Amino acid sequence: MNLALEAHSLGKRYKRNWALRDCSLQVPAGRVAALVGPNGAGKSTLLNLAVGLLRPTEGTLHVLGRRPDGDRDLLDRVGFVAQDTPLYPDFTVSELITMGARLNRRWDTPLARDRMEQIGIPLDRRVEGLSGGQRAQVALTLALAKRPELLLLDEPVASLDPLARREFMQVLMGSVADGDTTVLLSSHLLGDLERVCDYLIVLQTAHVQLLGGVDELVNEHKALTGPRRQRADVAGVAAVIRESHTDKQTTLLVRTNGPILDPAWTVHDVTLEDLVLAYLAYPAPGRAVLGVAK
């Protein structure tokens, strides 16, 4: 499999605190991958490691088959928008586009100019005169104009209004539709991710909690409802990820390893959001909770 990003036992420590630990993951080329996790889980750390802004404390990381630290050829092929979308405040939008053209080998000036016009950002406006959302749009446009093989976006739509978010996600989908671009984007907006992402990485307290293709993961997990149960094994259930009870009823979100045929349980499909929320509440990574709890 062609991998855009591959980490083995990757770790990053700040003084005594591990921001990322024992992190092994792959992002296959051509995927649009969601990087999800609570505040402080290590998402920005992973993205900053991927562009060489941070060095690993332990383990290895390969981006487009190469180690990111200081590799300028590699950086030419990677687009990155950091969480705070840093841009030179004194530059006009037009000057930023010109700078992009001078600094990048594969630069698409018409794309940048057309997109600015489409979203109503004047080319002669200085960055310092733009709103937070407009700055985010400019940063995203510059990243797209780079025509990168790998696009890394750290919470790209957090400051956009709902319409702008939807439009940006559509543009993102359009620009990766040829399958030549891999996208890894972190976000807390699960509804947006569900529409565009086909690969999922859930980080929780510096560790990888869940990883895989969205369709496979969604198919593999089910919600079960049935009469309130004592702890018992259910054929077809590999792990219970989340459980809740009322006086009469038990609801489970489970990882399956076969069909669930027990007529005591009603089986429902889950959404990406159900899955992410269940795994974020799941115990520490690797500690599978098997069987049906009381």
Ligand SMILES: Nc1ncnc2c1ncn2[C@@H]1O[C@H](COP(=O)(O)OP(=O)(O)OP(=O)(O)O)[C@@H](O)[C@H]1O
């Ligand atoms: N420069 C730093 N010095 C010390 N600790 C840091 C530094 N940067 C991040 N951390 C710590 O590393 C951990 C991971 O932070 P990171 O920014 O990667 O999380 P995140 O998942 O991106 O969070 P958020 O969703 O809030 O943006 C946190 O505990 C954070 O406090």
